Amino acid sequence: MDMELIRTLQGWGYVSMIFILTIGLYAYIYHLYKSQKSGIKDYEKYANLALNDEIDDCLVEGLYSQDEKKINRSVKNELAE
Amino acid sequence: MQSSNAINYDYTVAKYFTVATIVLGIVGMSVGVIIAFQLAFPELNNLAGEYGNFGRLRPLHTDAVAFGFTVSGIMATWYYIGQRVLKVSMAESKFLMFIGKLQFWLYIVTVAAVVVSLIMGITTSKEYAEFEWPIDIAIVVVWVLWGISIFGLIGIRREKVLYISIWYYIATFLGIAMLYLFNNMEVPTYFVAGVGKWYHSVSMYAGSNDAMVQWWYGHNAVAFAFTVPIIAMIYYFLPKESGQPVFSYKLSLLSFWGLMFVYLWAGGHHLLYSTVPDWVQTMGSIFSVVLILPSWGSAINMLLTMKGEWGQLKENPLVKFYVLASTFYMLSTLEGPIQAIKSVNALAHFTDWIPGHVHDGTLGWVGFMIIGALFHMAPRMFKKEIFSKKLIESQFWLQTTGIVLYFSSMWIAGITQGMMWRATDQYGNLTYSFIDTVEVLHPYWTLRAVGGLFYLIGVFMWAYNMYKTATSSRAIEKEPQYASPMA
Amino acid sequence: MFHWLEKNPFFFAVGVFVVIAYAGIVTVVPDFMESARPLKGVKPYTTLQLAGRQIYIENDCNACHSQLIRPFKSETDRYGKYSLSGEYAYDRPFLWGSRRIGPDLHRVGNYRTTDWNENHMLDPESVVPGSIMPKYGFMFDKSMDFDTAYAEAYTVKKVFNVPYDKPGMPKLGTYEEAKKAAIKEAGAIVADMKDQAVKDAYKKGDIKEIVAIIAYLNSLK
Numbered sequence: 012m013d014m015e016l017i018r019t020l021q022g023w024g025y026v027s028m029i030f031i032l033t034i035g036l037y038a039y040i041y042h043l044y045k046s047q048k049s050g051i052k053d054y055e056k057y058a059n060l061a062l063n064d065e066i067d068d069c070l071v072e073g074l075y076s077q078d079e080k081k082i083n084r085s086v087k088n089e090l091a092e
Numbered sequence: 093m094q095s096s097n098a099i100n101y102d103y104t105v106a107k108y109f110t111v112a113t114i115v116l117g118i119v120g121m122s123v124g125v126i127i128a129f130q131l132a133f134p135e136l137n138n139l140a141g142e143y144g145n146f147g148r149l150r151p152l153h154t155d156a157v158a159f160g161f162t163v164s165g166i167m168a169t170w171y172y173i174g175q176r177v178l179k180v181s182m183a184e185s186k187f188l189m190f191i192g193k194l195q196f197w198l199y200i201v202t203v204a205a206v207v208v209s210l211i212m213g214i215t216t217s218k219e220y221a222e223f224e225w226p227i228d229i230a231i232v233v234v235w236v237l238w239g240i241s242i243f244g245l246i247g248i249r250r251e252k253v254l255y256i257s258i259w260y261y262i263a264t265f266l267g268i269a270m271l272y273l274f275n276n277m278e279v280p281t282y283f284v285a286g287v288g289k290w291y292h293s294v295s296m297y298a299g300s301n302d303a304m305v306q307w308w309y310g311h312n313a314v315a316f317a318f319t320v321p322i323i324a325m326i327y328y329f330l331p332k333e334s335g336q337p338v339f340s341y342k343l344s345l346l347s348f349w350g351l352m353f354v355y356l357w358a359g360g361h362h363l364l365y366s367t368v369p370d371w372v373q374t375m376g377s378i379f380s381v382v383l384i385l386p387s388w389g390s391a392i393n394m395l396l397t398m399k400g401e402w403g404q405l406k407e408n409p410l411v412k413f414y415v416l417a418s419t420f421y422m423l424s425t426l427e428g429p430i431q432a433i434k435s436v437n438a439l440a441h442f443t444d445w446i447p448g449h450v451h452d453g454t455l456g457w458v459g460f461m462i463i464g465a466l467f468h469m470a471p472r473m474f475k476k477e478i479f480s481k482k483l484i485e486s487q488f489w490l491q492t493t494g495i496v497l498y499f500s501s502m503w504i505a506g507i508t509q510g511m512m513w514r515a516t517d518q519y520g521n522l523t524y525s526f527i528d529t530v531e532v533l534h535p536y537w538t539l540r541a542v543g544g545l546f547y548l549i550g551v552f553m554w555a556y557n558m559y560k561t562a563t564s565s566r567a568i569e570k571e572p573q574y575a576s577p578m579a
Numbered sequence: 580m581f582h583w584l585e586k587n588p589f590f591f592a593v594g595v596f597v598v599i600a601y602a603g604i605v606t607v608v609p610d611f612m613e614s615a616r617p618l619k620g621v622k623p624y625t626t627l628q629l630a631g632r633q634i635y636i637e638n639d640c641n642a643c644h645s646q647l648i649r650p651f652k653s654e655t656d657r658y659g660k661y662s663l664s665g666e667y668a669y670d671r672p673f674l675w676g677s678r679r680i681g682p683d684l685h686r687v688g689n690y691r692t693t694d695w696n697e698n699h700m701l702d703p704e705s706v707v708p709g710s711i712m713p714k715y716g717f718m719f720d721k722s723m724d725f726d727t728a729y730a731e732a733y734t735v736k737k738v739f740n741v742p743y744d745k746p747g748m749p750k751l752g753t754y755e756e757a758k759k760a761a762i763k764e765a766g767a768i769v770a771d772m773k774d775q776a777v778k779d780a781y782k783k784g785d786i787k788e789i790v791a792i793i794a795y796l797n798s799l800k
Binding site for chain 2: 591599607611633636640641642645654656666667668671673677681682708710711712728729730731734735737738
């Protein structure tokens with residue numbers, strides 16, 4: 012491969028990535044606002060993750076099965092003590 | 093849910109790294125102040141023979157601040173925020189606790205080796221990657237341990253959703269890992285030749301290639317050590333301290349992706365000389381700009397979070413630290429691209445404007461954010477009030493003055509020297525000899541050193557305040573939900 | 580797709596990594612293939628020069644001195660011909676520097692002599708009044724490390740095919756041959772120097788650091 016061809020490939024590789032990234036990013040913006048508006052997902056409630064972060068605060072979206080497992084474990088620990 | 097009351101967040105490792113942050117901050121910035129004074133008063137170079145001159149101390153300053161103070165701060169906040177937003181305690185996993193402690197002690201050993209080796213002159217000369225191969229290996233191990241800690245904690249989390257800060261920590265981990273590995277590819281000479289110093293190595297890349305890899309690393313390491321993790325901090329600490337949820341969580345998500353894409357692709361200048369058709373190049377440039385826009389969302393998001401709550405700026409000194417930090421973030425991210433403009437760069441390159449720009453970001457953004465973050469953590473970690481609000485206030489103003497002195501003097505110094513280097517007389521001959529352009533900098537260098545000294549004194553005030561908080565402050569019964577209690 | 584990524588940290592991590600890696604490959608690799616072919620007439624460093632270069636690095640001279648002359652008239656007037664990529668083909672690591680607290684050194688060998696360098700390293704202000712450079716008197720006491728320099732030259736020859744021992748290129752040879760050659764090369768520099776202690780040491784076969792660093796500085800042309 013001569014250098015000119017490599018440079019051309021590089022140019023196209025660069026430009027296409029910029030295009031894809033930009034389209035991807037703006038598709039993501041669209042996705043975010045659409046999901047929020049149509050009520051599929053409320054992103055803004057996730058902001059509370061920082062505010063209600065005590066270990067016994069309500070979960071925003073819990074991993075329920077795992078959570079029960081852990082609670083069981085902690086109960087067991089308590090019994091052990 | 094009652095039973096989970098038995099579990100509490102365990103801040104042991106966070107406390108370790110808090111101490112490391114303070115100690116290494118003092119070390120790194122003291123060396124910084126010393127070398128700043130050495131420029132203004134060169135006799136200071138002779139105090140400790142070959143071990144005390146500017147050349148030996150300068151990498152010690154940059155590395156102690158970047159890999160000591162900043163990385164410790166990143167770790168301290170990770171071991172604090174990580175548990176809280178994932179709602180899982182380190183105490184729940186003996187394994188992760190062990191990994192955390194192991195990471196800390198190995199880190200400390202590595203830092204000690206770095207300090208000794210740099211003073212001895214054992215260096216590869218590549219900026220922010222000066223360490224020889226044995227230390228590089230130790231750093232990789234420390235980093236892998238951190239990775240285990242991050243993904244381990246995520247693995248046992250209760251909260252399904254990963255808060256935005258966690259994303260930024262993950263990106264920090266991955267970004268630095270890749271950059272560091274590629275830039276430090278080197279061949280130990282002793283194992284090939286069988287003679288010479290065992291720790292000496294030679295770079296895998298030569299000349300211009302070495303420079304390319306180094307500055308690909310240099311630029312992006314700044315992104316992933318000084319920008320990404322600090323954003324992780326501000327997304328947690330500003331909302332938590334002020335009691336205001338992030339203005340727009342959606343904006344935070346998309347500015348994350350904007351930042352990820354832009355930093356690694358910064359500058360369409362790679363395109364300029366290629367054989368790609370013109371219209372494609374033009375489209376490429378336009379799209380780059382469109383892509384950059386959301387990456388500024390984080391700073392705006394922070395300021396909008398404070399909307400209608402600006403009164404807190406008066407009452408709560410920690411909020412002051414966070415807000416000033418995000419202001420400096422905006423300032424230096426604006427200054428960076430300006431310096432990248434070709435004609436500006438021709439003037440600014442090799443002058444004091446460059447370290448001036450770096451210090452806007454590090455003193456104003458990184459430093460203030462870490463200081464403010466650890467102040468917020470202290471009452472929760474030690475279950476005590478912050479020792480003195482007054483002291484925080486005076487620290488804030490002293491350090492702010494220091495930063496202003498620092499960057500204004502460096503701007504003037506840089507532009508002055510850049511102009512003098514290119515000045516010609518009426519016959520087209522250079523007007524100034526090199527030494528003329530050095531002597532003129534003396535007052536600015538003095539001012540800069542004084543600015544740095546102010547900042548360093550502020551760091552000592554911070555250290556004292558933190559120490560008193562941990563040891564002799566009044567205990568608090570219940571952890572405050574928002575604003576940190578202070579006496 | 581976006582929902583899915585948000586909930587799967589592992590695939591999220593993989594995604595980030597792929598983007599970063601692709602960016603790295605496209606932006607860096609082609610430049611990599613193109614540059615670093617040595618310019619005609621550029622030679623690898625002799626072991627003495629290499630030892631000097633290691634001393635330069637050890638004392639972080641590159642913290643204050645660049646080795647990169649940009650193609651502007653104000654720079655070429657001051658420092659000489661602008662730098663070309665192929666001139667650095669044997670520089671491991673590169674020493675372009677990032678800040679000029681002192682002047683550029685890429686062609687310092689063209690306009691500074693052994694004598695000037697000797698005076699300057701001992702007391703910079705004796706030749707440049709107002710200089711803020713530290714004094715490097717300790718280089719007159721410390722012996723240079725030939726072994727590590729030889730190890731480096733040998734390594735780059737073996738691992739990176741640097742053309743030592745090729746026609747028209749510097750000779751490396753065995754350890755003993757290289758040492759003999761370095762002593763001979765040092766002798767020419769010591770003869771131009773004034774410092775009696777350095778001369779006496781040389782007679783006993785002990786080459787001081789100052790000799791090596793001057794050899795390196797003289798080689799920068």
